[in-house]
Amino acid sequence: KPGENPQTRAELREQHLRATDGQVWTRFPPEPNGYLHIGHSKAIFVNFGYAAHHGGKCYLRFDDTNPEKEEARYFESIIEVVRWLGFEPWKITYSSDYFDQLYDLAIELIKRDKAYVCHCTQEQIKADRGEKISAPKACVHRSRPIQESLDEFKKMADGHYRPKEANLRMKMDLTDGNPQMWDLTAYRVLDASHHRTLDKWKIYPTYDYTHCLVDSIENISHSLCTTEFIASRQSYEWLCDALDVYKPRQSEFGRLNLQGTINSKRKILQLVDEGYVSGWDDPRLYTLIALRRRGVPPGAILSFVSTLGVSTAASNIQIARFEQTVRQYLEGSAPRLFMVLRPLKVIIENVPDDYLVMVDKPFHPKNPQLGSSQIPFTRTIYIDADDFRLEDSKDYFRLAPGKSVGLFQAPYPITCTSYKSDIATGEVTEVFCRLEDSGTPPKPKAYIQWVAEHVSSGSPVRIDETRIFHPLFKSDNPLAAVPDFKADINSNSMEVIKGAMVEVSFWPLAKRSIADALEEARARSAKARAVPGAGSHCDADTPEIAPEQ
Ligand code: ATP
Ligand code: MG
Numbered sequence: 025k026p027g028e029n030p031q032t033r034a035e036l037r038e039q040h041l042r043a044t045d046g047q048v049w050t051r052f053p054p055e056p057n058g059y060l061h062i063g064h065s066k067a068i069f070v071n072f073g074y075a076a077h078h079g080g081k082c083y084l085r086f087d088d089t090n091p092e093k094e095e096a097r098y099f100e101s102i103i104e105v106v107r108w109l110g111f112e113p114w115k116i117t118y119s120s121d122y123f124d125q126l127y128d129l130a131i132e133l134i135k136r137d138k139a140y141v142c143h144c145t146q147e148q149i150k151a152d153r154g155e156k157i158s159a160p161k162a163c164v165h166r167s168r169p170i171q172e173s174l175d176e177f178k179k180m181a182d183g184h185y186r187p188k189e190a191n192l193r194m195k196m197d198l199t200d201g202n203p204q205m206w207d208l209t210a211y212r213v214l215d216a217s218h219h220r221t222l223d224k225w226k227i228y229p230t231y232d233y234t235h236c237l238v239d240s241i242e243n244i245s246h247s248l249c250t251t252e253f254i255a256s257r258q259s260y261e262w263l264c265d266a267l268d269v270y271k272p273r274q275s276e277f278g279r280l281n282l283q284g285t286i287n288s289k290r291k292i293l294q295l296v297d298e299g300y301v302s303g304w305d306d307p308r309l310y311t312l313i314a315l316r317r318r319g320v321p322p323g324a325i326l327s328f329v330s331t332l333g334v335s336t337a338a339s340n341i342q343i344a345r346f347e348q349t350v351r352q353y354l355e356g357s358a359p360r361l362f363m364v365l366r367p368l369k370v371i372i373e374n375v376p377d378d379y380l381v382m383v384d385k386p387f388h389p390k391n392p393q394l395g396s397s398q399i400p401f402t403r404t405i406y407i408d409a410d411d412f413r414l415e416d417s418k419d420y421f422r423l424a425p426g427k428s429v430g431l432f433q434a435p436y437p438i439t440c441t442s443y444k445s446d447i448a449t450g451e452v453t454e455v456f457c458r459l460e461d462s463g464t465p466p467k468p469k470a471y472i473q474w475v476a477e478h479v480s481s482g483s484p485v486r487i488d489e490t491r492i493f494h495p496l497f498k499s500d501n502p503l504a505a506v507p508d509f510k511a512d513i514n515s516n517s518m519e520v521i522k523g524a525m526v527e528v529s530f531w532p533l534a535k536r537s538i539a540d541a542l543e544e545a546r547a548r549s550a551k552a553r554a555v556p557g558a559g560s561h562c563d564a565d566t567p568e569i570a571p572e573q
């Protein structure tokens with residue numbers, strides 16, 4: 025029986041070990057049909073991390089067998105984002121690199137009477153395999169002579185057939201309880217130009233046919249994939265055995281499912297195409313490019329996925345847990361700036377017009393290494409409208425008429441003496457205060473943010489538009505919504521505020537952080553390149569995957 029000849033098996037194993045030198049070889053195999061999302065970071069971490077942990081190698085392999093859905097921008101972004109996460113592929117390959125070899129193997133498969141060309145319609149195939157049928161019916165084409173299938177397969181490749189008129193199907197086991205054994209399609213006719221092979225092929229191999237054979241050709245030692253492929257393990261092994269080729273071992277791990285968002289490229293594409301978000305990098309999404317745009321560092325993402333473990337249980341994780349990991353990661357390293365979202369003008373009446381104190385303000389209250397900035401404190405400052413109230417109360421500690429409040433880092437607290445409001449709307453437009461710079465100043469119970477008006481130093485920096493993002497979905501499980509997940513969209517997920525103000529150190533800091541980010545990215549990819557197959561973030565924490573044989 026194929027695959028069961030102990031001598032063949034031993035030889036194949038020897039060959040494999042010679043090719044890999046007994047190392048762990050893995051691959052991360054995305055389909056280039058969209059941008060990667062947070063879920064993929066787990067697969068990236070598992071594949072690259074597992075190989076690096078064992079001193080092995082990890083390929084980035086584009087599974088480009090669906091030319092109709094693939095686009096150049098997806099390929100480029102996937103490479104970029106893998107590197108951004110700190111991993112450098114040992115080799116970048118494409119399933120299409122092997123189209124010739126896969127074609128030859130298909131001919132071999134037919135010759136071994138393990139595949140046949142079938143002309144049934146999709147509907148017919150579905151009906152034969154119908155849900156209630158435990159043993160599907162064999163169609164008339166299944167028993168056609170080998171030579172006929174060989175001829176028909178060549179005709180398929182020569183463009184003799186239109187899409188759906190002919191498929192190459194594997195002759196598996198219709199009596200098996202696993203539907204993955206019911207004569208899966210190996211090749212179909214597609215009228216599509218391919219990103220890399222252009223118009224060379226009229227037929228394209230399917231995922232089920234390609235994945236295991238390319239794993240085999242590339243000498244993958246551990247084919248790590250998510251649990252929805254458990255049933256496919258049997259067809260994976262069947263095909264390797266049917267062709268007597270080296271059979272990698274497939275092991276499965278649970279998907280990462282971040283709740284309250286969509287973890288599927290196809291559905292994210294709908295959100296983009298239908299204008300619910302501004303693009304694949306819209307900060308409300310959990311694609312990796314959206315997280316990068318939001319300022320989430322790659323280390324925070326890896327720190328998050330490294331806590332998930334790689335058992336077969338799916339990880340259903342609350343967004344709050346992810347955000348918390350990111351906050352913790354940024355806590356000690358992110359500089360703090362003063363910002364007032366809805367500025368309210370405060371005039372300090374008891375100081376002269378040209379009053380100016382330069383305040384030395386640390387960028388972080390507990391991390392002096394981040395340095396400090398000099399910000400002006402003058403007669404006119406702005407505070408957040410939310411930090412002022414007309415009606416005082418016992419549990420309210422910020423500014424109100426007659427009440428004092430502290431200003432972060434400023435030399436003295438202020439006390440509100442009066443205010444001006446708009447006659448028509450009643451809205452407070454200006455607040456007048458006294459600087460408590462003499463005698464015994466009141467001890468403030470709260471401190472608030474502020475920015476000062478100081479034209480010659482460019483303070484404050486005025487922000488045209490501030491976008492505050494709220495969850496894109498109303499519930500934790502948008503997929504449960506009726507009629508579809510879009511019914512769960514929160515129509516107020518983006519709040520736009522005009523005219524906010526931020527302290528004057530914003531610009532130098534923004535320039536510095538852009539320069540740092542570029543520098544870090546350069547250093548990271550140089551480092552990753554220096555150690556073949558090893559990403560800078562894979563360390564001893566990478567979890568062990570239990571062998572399963
Ligand atoms: P999508 O449904 O978003 O398109 P996919 O599984 O089809 O996801 P692929 O491009 O085929 O995406 O994925 C490449 C690899 O990443 C596969 O091995 C897949 O199992 C893994 N992967 C995809 N989504 C997740 C996830 N949510 N958690 C863990 N691994 C994932
Ligand atoms: Mg896929």
Ligand code: MG
Binds near residue numbers: 290
């Ligand atoms: Mg998919």
